[in-house]
Amino acid sequence: MGVPTIDEDLMQITRIRPAALSGAQLDSLVAEVVAFDTRENAASGLGPDFGPLPTQVRQALRASTRYTTREFWVGRLGGEIVAKGTAHLGLVDNTDQAEVWLAVDPARRRQGLGSALLARMEADLTGSGRTRLLSFNEVPVEECTAARRQAHLAAASGVGSLSLGVPSVAFLARHGFVLEQLERCSAARTATAAGIDIGDFDPDYSILTWSGATPEEHLAGMAVLHQRMSTDTPGAQRLSEEERWDEERVRELDAERARSGERMHTALALHGDAAAGFTEVAESLDRPEAGWQGATIVAKEHRGHRLGAHLKIANHTALAAATGVRRVYTWNAAENSWMLAINDLAGFATHAWTGVWQKRLA
Numbered sequence: 482m483g484v485p486t487i488d489e490d491l492m493q494i495t496r497i498r499p500a501a502l503s504g505a506q507l508d509s510l511v512a513e514v515v516a517f518d519t520r521e522n523a524a525s526g527l528g529p530d531f532g533p534l535p536t537q538v539r540q541a542l543r544a545s546t547r548y549t550t551r552e553f554w555v556g557r558l559g560g561e562i563v564a565k566g567t568a569h570l571g572l573v574d575n576t577d578q579a580e581v582w583l584a585v586d587p588a589r590r591r592q593g594l595g596s597a598l599l600a601r602m603e604a605d606l607t608g609s610g611r612t613r614l615l616s617f618n619e620v621p622v623e624e625c626t627a628a629r630r631q632a633h634l635a636a637a638s639g640v641g642s643l644s645l646g647v648p649s650v651a652f653l654a655r656h657g658f659v660l661e662q663l664e665r666c667s668a669a670r671t672a673t674a675a676g677i678d679i680g681d682f683d684p685d686y687s688i689l690t691w692s693g694a695t696p697e698e699h700l701a702g703m704a705v706l707h708q709r710m711s712t713d714t715p716g717a718q719r720l721s722e723e724e725r726w727d728e729e730r731v732r733e734l735d736a737e738r739a740r741s742g743e744r745m746h747t748a749l750a751l752h753g754d755a756a757a758g759f760t761e762v763a764e765s766l767d768r769p770e771a772g773w774q775g776a777t778i779v780a781k782e783h784r785g786h787r788l789g790a791h792l793k794i795a796n797h798t799a800l801a802a803a804t805g806v807r808r809v810y811t812w813n814a815a816e817n818s819w820m821l822a823i824n825d826l827a828g829f830a831t832h833a834w835t836g837v838w839q840k841r842l843a
Contacts, residue, residue, distance in 0.1 A: 492563065492594055494601045497553040499545045511539045514555075517562045517586065524587035526621040527833060530810070534767040536742030541567075544740070546733050548573055554605075556598050563589045564598045568606060574711075574724045579611040590648070599656055603842055612843040615720060616658060618649040618836045619666065625834055636836075638662045638716055641815040643836050650836065658838040662716045663815040667829035671772065671806050675797035677827040683786045686757060690748045690799040694735040699749060700728040702756025707731065710778050715814035720839060742766040746804065748796035750779070750788045757783035760792040764806050772800060774811035777820075790823040797827075 502510060518533035525531065541551050549571055556564035569580040581602060585595045606614070624647060631646030634654055641663035643650045654660070682688075695703050704726040711724040738745055743763045750757040758779035762772045779788045793811075800806045812835060813820050 492556040492558055492597055494554055494556045494564075494598060496601075496605055497542070497555065499541070499543060499550060499552075502542065507539070507542060510542060510555075511535065513562050514538050514542070514565065517565055518584070520586060521584045525619070526624055527619055530768065530771040530808070531619070532768075534742060534765050536767050537765070540737075540741040545572075546737050548730055548733060552605075554598060554602055556594060558589070562586070564594045566598050566602045568602065568611075570611065571724075575613075575721050577611060578613040578615060578721065579606050580615045580617075581606075582616065595652060596656070607842050612841060614658070614838075614840040614842065616653060616838045616840070618647075618653060618838070619833045620647050620649065620836070621833045622831045634660050636660050636663045636815070637719070638814070638816055641834070643834065653836070653838050656840070658840040660836055661719060661839050662837040664812045664835040664837060665815060665821060665831055666810060666812050666833040666835050667821075667824050668808055668810050668832040669824070669827055669829040670808055671797055671801045673828035674809060675794060675801045677790075677794055677823075679787055679790050679794070679823065679826070682791055683788075685752060686783075686786060686788065687751050688748055688791060688795045689751070690746070690795055692744060692746050692799075692803070694739070695731055695747070699756065700731050702749070702751075703731050703759065704728055706756050706759050706778050706780065707734075707776070709780055710776050713778060713781055715816050716837065720837065738763070745775070746772075746796060746800055746806075748792045748799070750783070750792055752783060756780075758788045758792055760789070760796050762796055762800060762806070762809060764800075764804055769805045770807045772804075772806040772809040774809055789820055793823070794827070 515533045515535050515538055522532045549569065552568045554566040555562050563586045565584050567582045571578065583595055583598055620643060625644065628644035628646035631644045633642040633644050634650060635642045637659060638661065643660060645651050645654065708724055708726040711721055743765055745761050745763055747759060747761045749759045760777040761775040763775055764772055777789055811824065811829065
C-alpha cells in the first residue's frame with residue numbers, strides 16, 4: 482500500500498492506487514473511509530444527504546477505466562485515519578490535470594495535517610506529470626451568512642465571492658489556489674421542480690427521457706454533447722482542455738456509474754435527429770431518496786429556446802413519476818443567471834456555495 486515518507490511522529494501518509502488492495506484490505510479500508518467521511522460530513526453542516534455512499538467508495542478504490550482513474554492518500558496517527566486526499570485523473574485528455582479533494586478529521590484540524598497531506602499529494606502528482614490542480618469546497622449557506630462581515634475573496638469569473646473567514650476558503654487561498662468560479666448548490670423537492678410552467682415548447686424540438694444506460698441510437702449524439710460540456714459551459718475554457726468523446730466512452734461512463742451504484746435518469750432534446758442538449762440526474766442505490774443533478778448542456782447553436790429549463794422539467798417529471806427520488810440537488814455557475822432564475826421558479830433554494838479553485842504547480 483506504499484511507504485510513508487514523512488515523520489511518523491507527525492503523520493504517516495500512504496498513497497493508494499485502485500486495484501492495489503486484496504479483498505480483505507479493501508473491505509477494511511472501505512469501512513475506515515466511510516467512517517472518516519461520515520465524521521467529516523457531520524461537521525460540514527451540509528446534511529446527511531452529503532454523507533458517504535459505501536458502494537461508490539468501494540468502486541473508486543477498486544478499479545479504473547480506460548479514460549479516468551483515481552488515487553487516494555490516507556494520513557494516519559496511531560493507526561487511525563485522520564486525513565484523506567483524493568485525486569481524479571484523466572487518462573486520455575487533461576493529462577496534466579488532477580481534480581483533488583482533501584479532508585481532515587474535525588477533531589484534528591489546525592494541526593498542520595492538511596498542509597502536510599497537500600504537500601505530499603502535490604509532490605506525488607507532479608512526479609506523475611500533473612501540474613494543474615482543480616479543487617472544490619462546499620460552504621453551507623448558513624456558514625456563508627455567519628461569515629458575511631469578514632474579508633471576502635472575489636472569484637476570477639467576476640461573479641461572487643467567498644469569505645476568508647471560512648476555514649476551507651482560507652486554507653485553499655493560503656496554499657496558492659485561485660478562486661476561479663462560484664457555483665450555487667440548490668435543492669428542491671422533486672415534485673415541486675417538476676411542476677413549473679415556463680410556457681410553450683418550441684415545436685421544432687422534441688424531448689425524450691430514459692433511465693439507465695444510453696440507448697444505442699443516441700450514443701453518438703450523447704458523445705457530441707459530452708464533448709461540448711468541456712467547451713461550452715461557463716468557465717470551461719479556463720479550467721480544462723477539450724475532451725475527446727465517442728460512443729465507446731459514453732458506454733464506459735454508463736457502465737462505471739452502474740458499478741458505483743448509480744442509476745442515471747436522462748432527458749435528451751432533439752432537433753430532428755440531431756442531439757441539441759441533455760440533462761441528467763443520478764439516483765444512488767445507497768440513498769435513493771436524494772437525486773444529484775449531473776451535466777446539463779445545450780449546444781450553442783440551439784440556445785435561445787429555453788431547452789435547458791424544459792429538459793430539467795421533463796427529467797424531474799419522470800423522476801417524480803417513476804422513482805423514489807424526493808429531492809434533487811443541482812449546481813449552477815453563479816454567472817448563469819438564466820438557469821438560476823428558472824431554478825428559483827421551480828422551488829430550488831440555495832443550500833451551499835461551491836468554490837471552484839485552480840492551482841498551477843509548474
